[in-house]
Amino acid sequence: MAVSIQVVAVITFYMVAALVMVFVNKVVLRTAPNLPTILCAFQSIATVLLLSITSLFTSQVQLPTLDYTTARRLAPLMLIDASGFLFNTLCLRDVEAAYYNIARGLVLPLTILVVSMHSFTRPSLSVVGCACIVTGGFLVGVSFEKGLPSQAVPGPLALFYGFLSSLSIAMHAVLIKSSLPHVNGSATKLSYWSNLGTAVLLSFTALINGEVLSFLQMTQDSNWDWTTFAWGNIVTGVFGFLISIAGILSVKITSPITHMFSSASRTVLQMALGVKIFGDILTTRRIMSASMILLGTLLYTYVKANEPKPQVGEVMAIPKVKDVESQAAPREKI
Numbered sequence: 001m002a003v004s005i006q007v008v009a010v011i012t013f014y015m016v017a018a019l020v021m022v023f024v025n026k027v028v029l030r031t032a033p034n035l036p037t038i039l040c041a042f043q044s045i046a047t048v049l050l051l052s053i054t055s056l057f058t059s060q061v062q063l064p065t066l067d068y069t070t071a072r073r074l075a076p077l078m079l080i081d082a083s084g085f086l087f088n089t090l091c092l093r094d095v096e097a098a099y100y101n102i103a104r105g106l107v108l109p110l111t112i113l114v115v116s117m118h119s120f121t122r123p124s125l126s127v128v129g130c131a132c133i134v135t136g137g138f139l140v141g142v143s144f145e146k147g148l149p150s151q152a153v154p155g156p157l158a159l160f161y162g163f164l165s166s167l168s169i170a171m172h173a174v175l176i177k178s179s180l181p182h183v184n185g186s187a188t189k190l191s192y193w194s195n196l197g198t199a200v201l202l203s204f205t206a207l208i209n210g211e212v213l214s215f216l217q218m219t220q221d222s223n224w225d226w227t228t229f230a231w232g233n234i235v236t237g238v239f240g241f242l243i244s245i246a247g248i249l250s251v252k253i254t255s256p257i258t259h260m261f262s263s264a265s266r267t268v269l270q271m272a273l274g275v276k277i278f279g280d281i282l283t284t285r286r287i288m289s290a291s292m293i294l295l296g297t298l299l300y301t302y303v304k305a306n307e308p309k310p311q312v313g314e315v316m317a318i319p320k321v322k323d324v325e326s327q328a329a330p331r332e333k334i
Helices: 002-031 036-055 068-094 095-101 108-117 125-142 156-183 188-207 211-219 226-253 256-278 286-307 323-327
Strands: none
Touching: 002 036, 002 068, 002 095, 002 256, 036 068, 036 188, 036 211, 036 226, 068 095, 068 156, 068 188, 095 125, 095 156, 095 256, 095 286, 108 125, 108 156, 108 286, 125 286, 156 188, 156 226, 188 211, 256 286
16 A cells, blocks of 8 residues: 555646646746747756755755866767756747647657668667657647638657657766766766756757847846746746655656556646646647657557567667656656
């Protein structure tokens, strides 16, 4: 019974943190749609600070020793991490919250493709079939629908951001395996490096693309709702840290199938809350799209859970969905 309560607590914690991140970020992006890079940088800085503070009170959170050699080895991961986080944010800014998971619906197929290419292995027909169902769901969701108001129609650029976000998560799933040995297999140390690298890269990007100047100008505008932006950054900064911890706990405590059913439930809740909070539009086609994506993902989880265990020394060609999501956890802040 104690284990059941623990699993439920972790799943609830993870779902609440993820939903808060999406909806608070959406509110903040509505008040400052021209500051997505600064928003990402602030959240990464907050996570770095909170990890540093937490390490003072518990030995479970260990900070890495910062050195050039490790930074150079982790540079590809940090670059993909920062890019994926920014593409996530840009996609969320430009689509409705209820449509967000559809716009990023290619995570699973792209992860299967990237991992297969990287490991020079061929996925089974069952795995390919699951990926085809997910891809079909994505195509249904992005197909043109008549009668929708213009603000509910995702533009090509928004969908491109969703594709790049999905591709970044897929590449992250590959890079994570080669990166963990550089931090002695510590998830918290890798999270610290990732967020620190993201904070530096995106802060520099915000300076180059003029967002810092825009931010300073907006602070002088009495009509700008800076309190929503400030509090939103505080809330998302804290929950960005919490979701990193929740992702690690979820991997340790839940099974792949339990994890995926919780993710499916979160998707349904996110769509319902998007309609309730923001007045997002759900059509029959969008519901069908989300259902196909969830069905393909759940079937994939079932297929992987029932595959024969690899022999010692044998490389697992495609990671379980739980592994894919947990590996992407640092950038699943939104």
